[in-house]
Amino acid sequence: AxxxxxxxxxxxxxxxxxxxxxxxxxxxxxxxxxxxxxxxxxxxxxxxxxxxxxxxxxxxxxxxxxxxxxxxxxxxxxxxxxxxxxxxxxxxxxxxxxxxxxxxxxxxxxxxxxxxxxQRLARATEELRDAERHVELLRDVRSKELNLLGEFEHERRELLQAHAKVLVEHDRMKSELASWDLGGHRIQGQSGDYLCHRATLFLRLALFWTEGLFAQLLLRRHALVSRFVGKDSNVAELAIYDLSTAPVPVQGVAADLSHFERKCKVTSYARDLQSGATPSDVLKEALTGCHLVMVPAGVPRKPGMDRADLLKVNIGIAQEIVEACGKFCPDAIVGLIVNPVNSVVPAMAELYRRKGLDSKKIIGVTTLDVVRANKFVHEVTGAAVDQINIPVIGGHAGSTILPLFSQDAAGKTVPADKLEALDKRVQDAGTEVVTAKAGKGSATLSMAYAGARFASAVLSGLAGERRTECAYLESSVTELPFFSQRVTFGPKGVEEVHPIGPLSAHETKRLEAVKKQLKGEIEDGINALPPASKL
The missing domain is CATH 1.20.58 (Methane Monooxygenase Hydroxylase; Chain G, domain 1)
Structure with missing residues (x-):
């Protein structure tokens, strides 16, 4: 088992x-x-x-x-x-x-x-993206810098070319003026014999320098003051005022003009903006005893600046000079070339009125509109330009400019089918110049010519030779408080403001539109002036 x-x-x-x-x-x-x-x-x-x-x-x-x-x-x-x-x-x-x-x-x-x-790969990828973005940013910055350098180089070349033209024009005008026989003459005054009159020209060139207009304004300045010193025998002394920041020191301009073979004395005055001084602080000697003050000043309209902003700035510029005139030479004629003239002149006249001064001493220079109308009629009709004298009424800007062709013998011959276009060209002539200069300048040389023509008429009147020119000032020829019309200058300054006279159907219709536009611009100027308590 x-x-x-x-x-x-x-x-x-x-x-x-x-x-x-x-x-x-x-x-x-x-x-x-x-x-x-x-x-x-x-x-x-x-x-x-x-x-x-x-x-x-x-x-x-x-x-x-x-x-x-x-x-x-x-x-x-x-x-x-x-x-x-x-x-x-x-x-x-x-x-x-x-x-x-x-x-x-x-x-x-x-x-x-x-x-x-x-993780390292992700960090490296992000660093690579950052590097690519940085490189792209550097490329953009470099591209902009190259473009800016190109613009600077282009502007530098233009300024050099303009400077060369200034030198040529200066030499030509000096030679031409040297050949004129413009000796001074004595005239009878209330206190006895005296030689000619004293004129003061105010220049605010530095205000235009950053706009790239220096070369053309320099031409305008030299043309205007050269005509004062050389061509008009009524000028005994010329005082020039500018800012110390001007590209060409005003004392240098005065030294240049003083070499003309004329009896006219040339002095210069500069204001240092950093010192805080006002024109009234530095111009007592320049203005005391003056009979005519010309004020080509103001800034151009910049991108982003509306008309109200421009008006505020230029009224402030004009006010400084006008207040100094009211203080040291209240009886002098003050010729304003400060845009917008339609608004600045009423404001400065109101300033004089508040100070108890004669507001008709403040005058807007509209002579350029007459000069243009005369030349354009000559081009259309072929009539001798020195025989043409077209009155230009209303204002000094755009549609407020109304040439009265019907009141001149040559103007009456302008074909009816060309009349409206010719009227429009006179209104837009300033834009025509700006376009031709590709936006790099405005009507400076023709304005200098017109300003000198206006000044010559005033000085001739003060010397006893009555002269008539169109000008913009306080007026009662229409329901508007200010208007441009024919004005006769005499020993007392403005001695007669002429009525408008007969008009054609076209001119009558245009006049109503002119008054409507001008009314608002006058009100804008007076409203832009600080209250009396702040003056």
């Missing part, structure tokens, strides 16, 4: 060994899969551990039984061999587990490194 049970136990052990071999093969297959997949199924490992423990118990049991049954030694040896192979399988399993754990650690470390590389 014992032997039978032992045989049964051995057979059972063989069956278990056979089963163990199958399970070992399965374990090897699982381990191979684990090596390939770099992972280990923890549940399978636990199963192998249990099997090993069972096999070890079976080995011990078989060894114990083998001692009692020597004839079963072979079977027991087979059990030992199975146990050895099982131990080898376990060793392989442990190696695989170790390799799997190492592989997992390596994979985890590789993943960390990969994340670090990705």
């Amino acid at each position: 014992f032997a039978s049970s032992l045989v049964a136990a051995v057979e059972e052990g063989q069956q278990r060994l056979q089963q163990g071999r199958l399970e070992q093969e399965e374990a090897q297959l699982e381990l191979t899969r684990a090596r390939t997949d770099l992972g280990l199924n923890e549940a399978t490992v636990e199963k192998f551990l249990r099997l090993v423990e069972e096999y070890e118990q079976q080995q011990r049991e078989l060894a114990r039984r083998a001692i009692l049954q020597p004839d079963e030694a072979d079977k027991i040896q087979q059990v030992h061999r199975f146990a050895q192979r099982l131990e080898e399988a376990q060793e392989v399993r442990r190696e695989l587990a170790s390799e799997s754990a190492e592989a997992k650690r390596t994979e985890a470390q590789a993943d960390v490194e990969r994340q670090a590389v990705l």
Whole structure:
């Protein structure tokens, strides 16, 4: 019975060994899969551990039984061999587990490194984008700088060319003036004989310098003062005023003009803006005893500046000069060439009125409109230009300018189909010049010519030779308080304001539109003047 049970136990052990071999093969297959997949199924490992423990118990049991049954030694040896192979399988399993754990650690470390590389790559990409943006910004800045340098170079060349033209024109005018016989003459005055009159010209050139108009304004200044010094024998002394920031120092201009072969004395006065001085602080000597003050001043309209802003700035500029005139030469004629003339003149006349002075001493220079109308009629009709004298009434801007062609012999011959276009050209003549100069200047030279013509008429009148010119001043010829019409100048200044006279149908219709437009501009000027308490 014992032997039978032992045989049964051995057979059972063989069956278990056979089963163990199958399970070992399965374990090897699982381990191979684990090596390939770099992972280990923890549940399978636990199963192998249990099997090993069972096999070890079976080995011990078989060894114990083998001692009692020597004839079963072979079977027991087979059990030992199975146990050895099982131990080898376990060793392989442990190696695989170790390799799997190492592989997992390596994979985890590789993943960390990969994340670090990705982060560095992201930072490098962002830095590259920043660098590209910076390079693009530098390119834009460089492009703008190159464009600006190009503009500066272009403007520099234009200024050099204009300067060369100024020198040529100056030499030509000096030669021409030197050939004229314009000696002074004595005239009878209330207090006895005296030589001519004293005139003062105010220049505010520095206010235009930043607009790139220096060359043309310099021509305008030289043309105007040259005519005062050289051509008009009624000028005994010319006082020139400018700001100390002017590109050409005013004392240099005075020195240049003083070399003319004429008896006229030329003096200069400059105001330093940084000192805080006003024109009244520096112009007592220049203005005392003056008979005529010409004021070509003001700033041009800049981008973004509306008409109200321009009016406020230029009224402030004109007010400083006019207040000084009212203080030191209240009886002098003040000729204003300050835009917008339609508004600035009423404001300055109101300033004189508040100070108890003669408001008709404030006169807007509109002679340029007459000069243009005369020249344009000559071009259309072919009549001698020195025989044409077209009155221009209304105001001194755009549609307020009304040339009366019907009141001149040559003007009456203008064909009817050209009349309206000619009227429009006189109104827009200033724009015509600006367009021709490509926006880089305005009517400066023709304005200098017209200003000198106006000044000559005033000085001739003061000297006893009555002269008539169109001018914009306080008037009662219409229902408007200010109007441009023919004015006769005499020893007392404005001696007669002439009526408008007969008009054509076209001119009558235009006059109504002129008055409507001019009324608002007059009111704008007076309203822009500070209250009396602040003057």
